[in-house]
Amino acid sequence: MNEILISIRRTPYQSLATFLVLFMTLFLSAVLIVAYAFSHSLLDYVETRPQVTAYFQTNMTEEEIVKVKDQLIASGKVASVKYISKDEAFNIYKESNKNNPLLLEMVSADILPPSLEVFAKKPTFLPEIAEFFKKQPGIDEVNFQKDIVDRLLNLTNVLRQIGIIFFCFLILMTIIVLTTNTLFKISLKKDEIELLRLLGASRFYIEKPFLLEGTFLGVCASFFAFLILSGILFYFNPFLSSYLKGINELNLMIFNLKLSIWPLNEIFLGIVLGLVTLFGIVIAICSNLLAANKYLK
Amino acid sequence: MIVFEKVTKKYPLGNFALQETSFELADNDFAFLVGPSGAGKTTILRLILREYLPTSGSIMVNDFDITDKKFVQVEELRRRIGFVFQDFKVLPEKNVFENIAISLKISNISQHKIKDEVVAALELVGLKHKSRVFPIQLSAGELQRVAIARAIVGSRDIILADEPTGNLDPKTSWEIMKIFKKLENKRTIVIATHNIDIVNSLKRRVISLKEGKIIKDNRKGGYDL
Numbered sequence: 016m017n018e019i020l021i022s023i024r025r026t027p028y029q030s031l032a033t034f035l036v037l038f039m040t041l042f043l044s045a046v047l048i049v050a051y052a053f054s055h056s057l058l059d060y061v062e063t064r065p066q067v068t069a070y071f072q073t074n075m076t077e078e079e080i081v082k083v084k085d086q087l088i089a090s091g092k093v094a095s096v097k098y099i100s101k102d103e104a105f106n107i108y109k110e111s112n113k114n115n116p117l118l119l120e121m122v123s124a125d126i127l128p129p130s131l132e133v134f135a136k137k138p139t140f141l142p143e144i145a146e147f148f149k150k151q152p153g154i155d156e157v158n159f160q161k162d163i164v165d166r167l168l169n170l171t172n173v174l175r176q177i178g179i180i181f182f183c184f185l186i187l188m189t190i191i192v193l194t195t196n197t198l199f200k201i202s203l204k205k206d207e208i209e210l211l212r213l214l215g216a217s218r219f220y221i222e223k224p225f226l227l228e229g230t231f232l233g234v235c236a237s238f239f240a241f242l243i244l245s246g247i248l249f250y251f252n253p254f255l256s257s258y259l260k261g262i263n264e265l266n267l268m269i270f271n272l273k274l275s276i277w278p279l280n281e282i283f284l285g286i287v288l289g290l291v292t293l294f295g296i297v298i299a300i301c302s303n304l305l306a307a308n309k310y311l312k
Numbered sequence: 313m314i315v316f317e318k319v320t321k322k323y324p325l326g327n328f329a330l331q332e333t334s335f336e337l338a339d340n341d342f343a344f345l346v347g348p349s350g351a352g353k354t355t356i357l358r359l360i361l362r363e364y365l366p367t368s369g370s371i372m373v374n375d376f377d378i379t380d381k382k383f384v385q386v387e388e389l390r391r392r393i394g395f396v397f398q399d400f401k402v403l404p405e406k407n408v409f410e411n412i413a414i415s416l417k418i419s420n421i422s423q424h425k426i427k428d429e430v431v432a433a434l435e436l437v438g439l440k441h442k443s444r445v446f447p448i449q450l451s452a453g454e455l456q457r458v459a460i461a462r463a464i465v466g467s468r469d470i471i472l473a474d475e476p477t478g479n480l481d482p483k484t485s486w487e488i489m490k491i492f493k494k495l496e497n498k499r500t501i502v503i504a505t506h507n508i509d510i511v512n513s514l515k516r517r518v519i520s521l522k523e524g525k526i527i528k529d530n531r532k533g534g535y536d537l
Contacts, residue, residue, distance in 0.1 A: 021405075210401050213361060214462075215390030216418035 018224060019231050026203065029196045030232065037236035037295055040189045045244045045291045047178045052283070054174055056265035056276040058167040066141055067133040067159040069148040073101070075129060083151050084131055090147070092140040097132040104130065128155055186298065193302030194309075197225055201310045208310070222307040226300055233299035237292040244287070248279060313339055314360060314470070314500065319369035321355050321524075329355040331524040332369070339469075340497050344511050345504040346535050347521035353504035355524075357472045360502070361393055362386050373470070391419055394463025394499075398475035400455040402447045408434070408458050409443040415462045433461035437491055453484035460491050464499070471495060473503040477510065485510060511535040 023030040071080055077100065084096050099107070105124035112118045131148075135141050141159050148157045201208065211221050248255075255277075259265070265277035276283050314337040321330040330352045337343055345353040358364045359371055362378050370379045378389060394415075402411050409430055416426045434440040437457035447455060456476060463471055473492070477485035489510050492501055505511060511518060511534060518533035519526055528536065 206401065207403055210403070211414070211418065213363065213390060213395055214415050214418055215387045215393075217387050220418050 019228050022200070022224065022228050023232075026200055029199055030228075033193055033196045033229075033299075034232050034236050036189050036192045037233055037299060038239050040185045040298070041237045041291050041295050042240035042243060043185060044182065044294055045240050045287055047174075047181065048287055048290055049244065049248070051171070051174050051178060052267055052276050052287075053265065054167065054171045056267045057262075058171055059267065060262060060265055061167055066135050067144045067148065067157065068130055069133070069151075069154060070128040070130045070156040070158075072153045072155045073125065073128055075153040077129070079153065080129055080131065083148075087131070087133065087144070087147065090144075092136055092144060094134040094136045096134075099130045099132060101125065101127050101129050104128070189298055190302045190305065193229070193299060194306045197229070197303050197306035198310065200225065200228075201306060218307075218311055221311065222304065225303040225307055229299035229303035230296050233295035233297075234292060237288070237295035240295075241284075241288045241291055245284060248284075252279065313337065313372065313374060314502075315370075315372040316356070316359075317370045317372075319359065319366045319371060321352070321359065321364060322367040328524045330359075330366070333521075333524070333526055334369075335519060335526060335529060337500055337502065340500055341517060342492075342496050342501045343503070343517040343519055344514075344535075345502060345519050345521060346506070346511055350523075351521035352524040353521055354474050356521075357395070357474050357502065357504055360470070360472060361395060362389055392467060392469055394460075394465075394468035394471045396456070396459050396463045396471065396473035396476045398478040400452075400459045400479075402450075402455050402458050402462075404447050407444050407446050408439060408450070411447070411458055412461045412465055415465050415468075419466060421466070429465045430461075433465045436464070436494060437461045451484075452479055453481075453487060456480060456484075456488050457491065460488070464495060468499070470500045471502070473501070473505075475505060476503060477505065477507050482509070489514065508535040 069083075077098075080098060084098060087093055087096055101124045104127040105122070108122060108127060109119060133144055135144055145157050145159045148154055208221055259277060262277065264275060267274045267276055274283060274286065316333055316335050319330055319333045320328065322328050329350075333352070333356070345356060347353055355364065359366055360373060360378075362383075366379055370377055372378070373389060374392060376383060376385070376389065378386075383389075403414070406414065412430045412433055413426050416429055421429075430443070431440065434443055437460055439454060439457050439461065442450065442454065447458070450458065456479075460471075460473075460476070463473075471492075476492075477488055480488060485507060492503065493514070495501060515532045515534070518528070518530050518535070520528040520530075520533075520536065
């Protein structure tokens with residue numbers, strides 16, 4: 016640790032440049048990770064809502080509706096279909112309006128239409144499912160969330176594409192700057208490295224101080240990047256709360272593990288910190304190895 | 313044991329540093345390499361350290377053919393060799409103790425053992441009282457003692473010295489040679505030098521070189537070119 020600090024003190028401007036470049040890269044990476052997690056979890060959330068709801072005319076019998084349901088299942092495009100009878104619809108209505116007795120008095124089960132709530136296997140099947148319903152007899156109304164899902168799909172795709180391009184550019188820029196800085200530092204230690212080689216030091220022994228310094232700066236930069244990002248997230252927390260009003264929680268499925276994204280929690284932030292730190296360490300080590308290998312070749 | 317067999321070293325520009333040079337140094341031998349500048353003295357030392365590879369011929373060091381392309385234990389070889397440079401190559405930002413310890417640290421030796429070995433080496437070169445002093449506070453003679461101490465610690469059984477007295481006054485040069493004499497019969501010592509007085513006075517083996525060729529190899533020789 017002492018040697019790392021001495022090395023930083025000896026080349027303060029190079030160390031500062033390395034730190035700032037790493038900080039910027041890691042901060043933007045953290046922003047991308049959070050934005051991607053939010054958009055993806057929002058998409059997942061919307062996809063868990065009934066995507067197509069077909070309301071039937073009140074005179075339709077349960078058998079007729081079940082027949083439509085079976086046809087739909089046979090198409091292979093739906094993940095699940097739920098039949099909501101008039102009575103169930105009334106119960107849902109009662110539950111959602113339990114604080115409004117006037118509304119409850121005015122409505123009875125007879126006037127509520129039976130419906131089918133459909134979850135598609137893929138969002139791209141939604142228009143076809145909606146079209147299928149419209150062709151059926153006894154259909155009163157078809158609602159589906161195509162616009163929202165399409166917009167979210169677009170958003171996540173754009174985020175993914177921009178993220179990849181941006182990420183590649185950031186990595187390239189960071190590696191070039193860090194490698195150049197390390198080469199400069201190595202040239203300052205040229206005599207020491209030459210002596211170590213003649214004394215029989217291994218390549219790793221010579222590279223180790225540069226790797227440790229890179230790791231140290233990577234960890235520091237990732238912590239700072241995380242602190243700033245956390246500050247921004249908590250500052251905008253009230254705004255996010257009102258924007259996501261009605262959404263109690265957002266989750267992301269990672270290898271069958273449910274990760275809670277919203278409300279903001281320690282586990283999600285901890286994972287962001289872990290990813291950013293790991294990325295910072297890897298990028299700093301790679302750059303230093305590249306520079307050391309170039310010099311020691 | 314060091315064995316040179318018909319070693320030729322030709323530099324890229326075509327000039328020969330060594331031509332078909334052969335000699336043998338037994339374990340714990342003490343030899344001077346003498347000759348005018350460009351005779352090939354430093355080239356021999358650098359070849360033993362495997363800093364250079366010969367153009368042709370073979371070099372055996374401690375039963376290893378270090379000219380073999382399959383020889384990969386260069387680091388291990390160098391850990392068995394101590395090198396004393398004319399310009400000392402003492403690191404200015406490290407104190408005397410650290411400068412010597414660096415020679416042991418590279419071998420992952422325990423801190424306790426490093427301390428013992430460095431103290432013993434400092435005692436041998438007469439610098440025990442200056443272990444915490446930085447190079448800038450030392451005289452040229454003291455710096456060369458630090459370099460010698462660094463070259464003898466650890467399991468270094470071959471000491472190569474390239475003009476170790478080149479930058480020193482006669483009195484200090486003799487003090488440095490006394491240290492080498494203390495190491496005699498404990499390690500193989502090869503000293504490349506121009507110092508006529510020292511070579512003539514010590515009466516040790518002298519390998520005389522001229523234009524990359526050995527012209528004399530006397531067991532108890534003097535500086536005679």
